[in-house]
Amino acid sequence: MAETPGGxxxxxxxxxxxxxxxAGIQPYVLRSWESEFPSLGVSRGEGKPRVYRREDVELVLRIKRLVVGEGLTLSGV
Incomplete structure (x- = not known):
């Protein structure tokens, strides 16, 4: 599968x-971020696992950069 320049x-x-x-994060971190950012993740139907759009992946990478790389808190993001 082809990758974009962002990987x-x-x-x-x-x-x-x-x-x-x-993103190089643990699943519990992703679930925590979902509670802080409700638009993150899309449910595919009742009883099915959550799936994420490309925009969600980009948002997760942005959140990680701000929290881990720049030291912001989730409330600061």
């Missing part, structure tokens, strides 16, 4: 495990 595979949907791998 994100060029496709529309990602599983939580893929988002965590791309």
């Amino acid at each position: 994100i595979p060029n496709r529309a949907w990602f599983k939580a495990s893929e988002v965590c791998e791309l």
Whole structure:
């Protein structure tokens, strides 16, 4: 699968495990960020796992850069 210059595979949907791998974060961190940022993640239907759009992956990477790289708190993001 082709990747874009940012290193994100060029496709529309990602599983939580893929988002965590791309961002280098643990699943509990992703779930925590979902509670802070309700628009993060899209449910594919009742009883099915959450999936993430490409925009969500970009947002997760941005949050990580701000929190880890620049030392902001989640409330500062």
